[in-house]
Amino acid sequence: MTSTGTPSAGVARGLAQGLVRGLVAVTVLLQVAWPLLSGEPRRILTITTVVVFAAASLAHALASRGATYAGLLMLVAGGGGLLVEAVGTATGLPFGGYDYAGSGGADSLGPRALGVPLVVPLAWVMMAHPCALAGRRLAGAARGWLPAAWLLATWDIFLDPQMVGEGHWTWSSPAPGLAGVPGVPLTNYLGWLLSAVLMMLVLVRISGPPRPLAVDGPAAVLLLWTYASQVLANLAFFHRPAVALWGGALMGVAIVPYARSLRRSPDLARR
Secondary structure, eight states: OOGGGSHHHHHHHHHHHHHHHHHHHHHHHHHHHGGGOOHHHHHHHHHHHHHHHHHHHHHHHHHHHOHHHHHHHIIIIIIHHHHHHHHHHHHOTTTOSEESOTTTOTTTTOOEETTEETHHHHHHHHHHHHHHHHHHHHHHHHHTHHHHHHHHHHHHHHHHHHHHHTTSOEESSOOSBSTTOTTOBHHHHHHHHHHHHHHHHHHHHHHOSOOTTOOSHHHHHHHHHHHHHHHHHHHHTSOOHHHHHHHHHHHHHHHHHHHHHHHHOTTOOOO
């Protein structure tokens, strides 16, 4: 009998899977609560949600693919996110000129490193993992970087208007932008796409299939819930129908076939 089949290994695996599911559930509950709050409670909840979401993605990465992949996820998405944001705030490349001070205050998103709130690279981590797995599922290891990068970049259509609206960052030249989405320039989305491509060229290839008896359901839930909840929230709570339309349509280019692939394979077939 192999070590993966021992009772102790089974208990450890069960605990790991329970932790992942618990973190996913808490992430969903925090996102549900976010539109219902305002002011300082919402600011604190913003940071908390990102931290818990990132923990859920990292826990799933560790449980399903091991420590090497989880470490590389943190390095590529977290370290890469920190680097590109630091360059962005210092030079305006590749996103356009922006400032984290904004109307929300210099420390509205908590402590910083290299001028970037530490919660920001965690936001790259939290979405990079489920996007990488979705891209690999849709197009395999060699070409999955394309849908994965598209998912990560188009998610920002929801993220940036929300954070600008909360005053966490502002743009020096917010025009031209997407029709009906003020405050965020088109250069930002192009910068996100470029950054996402570079990240996903690495992450999709190294992600590999899940370990025996591990599944990618938790990552799928995080990605699909984020998409659906953002469309709904922008329509019903934030009163940003253009954001819901742009984000829903563009992110939906990859989300819809991904959701269909999950329906065809309830066991989340390994790829």
